Amino acid sequence: MTKQILAKENIFLEVSLNDKEEAIRYTGDILVRNGYVEESYVEKMLEREEVTSTFIGNNVAIPHGTEDAKTAVKETGLSVVTVPEGVDFGGGNIAKILIGIAGKGNEHLEVLSKIAIVCSDESNIEKLVNAKSEEDIISMFDEVN
Incomplete structure (x- = not known):
């Protein structure tokens, strides 16, 4: 049985993080804890950040x-x-939404497309940052087809 790509237990609201390394580890650890990736994946997330920033603009980072x-x-x-x-993801790039992603094969491409659609609209960013429940976040991504 395949897992739900975005489940309630994968969402954490109103978290306080000190720096981008802590942010990346936090996002990755959720994926580890819930069985999406092996622990080694988190180190690869940090490696990716050294190569190129995962900050995509509009207050969003996708480690x-x-x-x-x-x-x-x-x-x-x-x-x-x-x-x-x-x-701070460096250079004054402030992320308020962190979306950790792990893709099996090419499955992540469709997921990235949904993220791009939701996160390209500034009013959606505001709604995500101010979400009061995990369901609010899930419904925003579910609305995109």
């Missing part, structure tokens, strides 16, 4: 592993963390 991290992915999954105070 994910390097290409060679695919072997550590058990199931495609997302973790979503809201950080209302923001966390």
Whole structure:
């Protein structure tokens, strides 16, 4: 049985994080704890950040592993963390929404497409940051087809 890509237990609201390393570890640890990836995936997420920032603009960062991290992915999954105070991803790039992603094969491409659609609209970012429940976040991504 395949896991739900974005489940309630993958979402954490109003988290306070000190820096991007802590943010990436936090996002990755959710994926580890809930069985989407092996522990080694988190280190590959940090490696990816050293190569190129996963900050995509609009207060959003999408931490994910390097290409060679695919072997550590058990199931495609997302973790979503809201950080209302923001966390600096360098160069003044403040992320208030962290979306950890692990993709099995090419399954992540469809997931990335949904993320891009939701996160390209500034009013959606505001709704995500201010979400009061995990269901609020899930419904925003479910609305995109």
